[in-house]
Amino acid sequence: MLDFAIFAVTFVIILVGAVLYLYPSSRQASGIPGLTPTEEKDGNLQDIVNRGSLHEFLVGLHDRFGPVASFWFGRRPVVSLGSLEMLQQHINPNRATDSFETMLKSLLGYQSGLDGNVTDALMRKKVYESAINSTLEKNFPLLLKLAEELVGKWQSFPESQHTPLCAHLLGLAMKSVTQLALGKRFQDDTEVIRFRKNHEAIWSEIGRGYLDGSLEKSSTRKKHFEDALSEMEAVLKSVAKERKGQSSGSPAFIDSLLQANLTERQVMEDSMVFILAGSVITANLCIWAVHFLSASEDVQEKLHRELKDVLGNEPVSLKKALQLNYCRQVLNETVRTAKLTPIAARLQEVEGKVDQHVIPKEMLVIYALGVVLQDADTWTLPYRFNPDRFKEDGARKNFSLLGFSGNQVCPELRFAYTVATVLLSTLVRRLRLHQIENQVVEARYELVTTPKDDTWITLNRRN
Template structure:
């Protein structure tokens, strides 16, 4: 009888232990410090939604658990890295070129024609880089012309007029990207607006809405997105119109002998997709930060005068504008312009003493790293001079914002922003609007929460 009692008690203890181990809310991902799932089905989805964005959630996560932390998305464990030291250990053996697609594919089972093997990924990157370089070389006068048009418009404003940065720079980005990417037929403003309206309907709700993780987690995982006829109809209509425009552009451009637009490069390869490149946030944040510092504006003006003289900026002169590069680097860092990246663990890996199993989604909490006081002195201060230090440049390069690993889209955005700054700063002074609070909205792309206003005055 006693033997049976001992056996029964032992069995119950083992059973309870097994249940506690196997039940999702009772364990941490891969033994790495972090959150237990708050819901068996959704994991920590509601915690992310409650914080307002994935970036804000990651800030809280790393403050609590340190630079290597874990959480759950649905039934999947996710590991987040929040310091340069840990990223340096992980990045080299885990290269991919599109972190957003990596994250969607891992979390949602998302499949895209752009996602393929390593050979296809390398080919696509080379095609993009070649296409963007050729497009900028062939169309640089157009980039300059569009920037000069905007600056000319601002020069006509009275000094006291409030200028809406987001609206004006979104217009510049629309015109620049569509004409350089899809050809001269997009000189028609009505065609540009129609294209961008459909693009926004397809991508911006996913990229920029505050409830992105609620949409992804509940809209996709439980099928509610499919059940909403109005949302689905709006999406499908925009998709149909977008496809129609792109097919029309492809047909038109195939007859062109001179390859000048980005789409021409894609048509010459086995790729068929076109991305709307993200120019607006870089320009908006750069002008906002410049408006807060007359000293930075003056230093940038002096460099432009020394390098360019009275000539307009040219593609071959841009590499000589080192302080301008520092301004843009510090803009990206301070605004946490890309706060999140991701890699899918291809093989079992290790960061410090932590083992990361194969097929684990690893989040790079770039927004956390970009304002880590161990890496950046006075991290919340806008200070382009910090990039005079080699250590700062190396850390920034490691994160993928400069050097050989910079994505082609960011290089394109830097070029357009450099043209705009070099045109604007030599003719106008930017002034911050008193009393305006600049709030940041950080999901996958950092943007101002509301419209951002400045005033401008002509240089005497």
Template sequence: MLDFAIFAVTFVIILIGAVLYLYPSSRRASGIPGLNPTEEKDGNLQDIVSKGSLHEFLVGLHDEFGSVASFWFGGRPVVSLGAVDQLQQHINPNRTTDSFETMLKSLLRYQPGSGAEVMRKKVYEGAINKTLENHFPILLQLVEEIVDKWASYPKSQHTPLGSHLLGLAMKAVTQLAMGSRFQDDAEVICFRKNHEAIWSEIGKGYLDGSLEKSSSRKAHYESALAEMESVLKSVAKQKGQGSDQSSFVNCLLQANLTERQVMEDGMVFTLAGCVITANLCIWAVHFLSVSEEVQERLYHELVEVLGEEPVTLEKIPQLRYCQQVLNETVRTSKLTPVAARLQEVEGRVDQHVIPKETLVIYALGVVLQDADTWTLPYKFNPDRFADESVMKSFSLLGFSGNQACPELRFAYTVATVLLSTLVRRLRLHKVEGQVVEARYELVSTPKDDTWITVSNRK
């Protein structure tokens, strides 16, 4: 999915666990400054848990040891890179494998990829692009429905972004991925229940081993996974009936993938696509609600480019300030704070040698707010992305350009449709006294549901 900075960020814990499972342990000392193991069996696991998240642990690690630092996960040394220059040096020559897909599928007990995976990845990316082209009117309709709902609220009513925008993301992903059966709210509700059961265990349960220790939790997880797999297989067997011929699943089928492969790729897209899309939308609307000047500039661009017409795929590239807003949303929220890659051959960063089979963490959350790279890094300022050098750094991290993963591109498209409709019709207002803090688990999510109020522009 990504060539260099693999957008495996939402599954970094999966990567760690699966790497430990799939590859023999490398016990060679790297000589890189960092922490010694707190416990022989768990390494620095307890230090990560006590910090609250891997991202928060990495912030402290790089503060203490610099831009190249090491720690231990179990009996395995891990190297973390926390600056753009060091990330740029870390070039993995094996460009045929994909950490994100390989590790997630390993966790889900799917067979690891073979040499044909390069072509399969292209099919996957092409299926997402084709699905967006063919079903763009569905996105417009779903967004219109939620904006109509918000427009009906009195100005004093608080609107919960989390529940509403997660619902939007779920409907968008399921209808575009699996077709018209998910126009039925009951199907979406069932999908959401299973999605949450799987997603909630993918990080915590596998990181601390608690899933294996709880037979009831494990049974609940496996039941939800089996049910989602069954739905995906059922969709695949329909062989593209009627309007569903151009859904994501059927685009894969038309590329001659097996039903099993289609199910696996559908699982990856639906799991990752929902969470990334929902949280990008949540953070973007929140930042606009507390940044009146940014909101008004975006409004004027939307009116200038679109007038009163709905946004189209062809018009999206012209919405340059909207793109800057979304880029700055990703950066400021640290939407996906960590990525990872296996060191498949011995490498070097600065004067440090990174041994083969070392897990290398990209501490993107640290890099995204590094004062040496970003002026006033904690300020929400979309104007910074008018600078070509800033965009180059952002692209290097895997958030834009050809290196951006298909799930993130999908999320940007949904968020652009949402903002282009929402901001032209409604003014977004912050709720006074509300403090919004991030929770860094699989993605950056507000700790509590975030609220706004709205008022009609006309």
């Protein structure tokens, strides 16, 4: 990842709680403008809770104090950077580890990737990214099949029927991730349903439970979380055992891990990270993209023309997908407008400087990506959904600098872009998408920005 822009699926706990767990605190005052602690023990935690999310808290913080601001998490000072210029200035020498992977593994209790061995970390990161790329290349027809099944189902609906995006597209994402990651066992809908149940239990608690300590206070919730994690781990170990040495059938993500020089534990952990994060990122990218298209007839028709020009009546291929420039612009603008991952973070491993401010060693530095993604100094009309902005070199460069595009993009997001491209290339050529009148879609800023309630559209067939 870039030094100053690490794509991360994040929430206040994954950003802050895990780092506090992994590293000793720094009590050195930063001298950076910001909030004083509301409470001595909890710092500004109650202020974050009152605003509804860390992202919404940071919006207010930077609006009040500018692009470099500080607050307190517990007894620990935290620095937040809320402009592209400040993010560009921030330098951190730790290039071997991925902040999301480190934090997520710590919250799951996984330590095999957190031992500080730079060579092993780099090797493991390369294996992980290569496994995702190889899986997409060799299983692209499966993605087409899954998209075709969903669009075919939607085509069969009466034109007046309201279609729930979250329910359907989460199903598409989970089928895509599990079948590509773990193989044919997950062609069975029963396995996918069990996975979905455990995924929800794990994903919700790794954030919510650490925010207020409620997971430790509730023996029922803690047991539910631990049981779900244990069952998911058992499934991954079972799949790895079944597929070890297997040469027939379509290769899955886990096969690439098994062929690398990884331990059984490492294979299980990396598989867990991919299926947990990949499912949520993929689902929400698809949900927001279809939602925004349903609200913009002009954008929808422009995408339809590109799809017809590039693909004709043929299904999309991995090679042809690279030629769908406007589709890429639509997905970029979806990530930006929805603030798909509003926060990232880095531990300041050596003393650094941003603007005139010194950032002490061991200070937690938050990248307020959601603030930057809708900063009027960086984006013209930032609250408008306008994929044409990404025709400009400057917009593409800014997006890349934030870690959302280019060669350094997070592998889970690269996977999500591929699934979304297949979905849109199938859907938009067959159906017109329409918003439900008077529907208000509000965002919930959790691990990934998600609609608070299901989002509905109607569909009608193209001639």
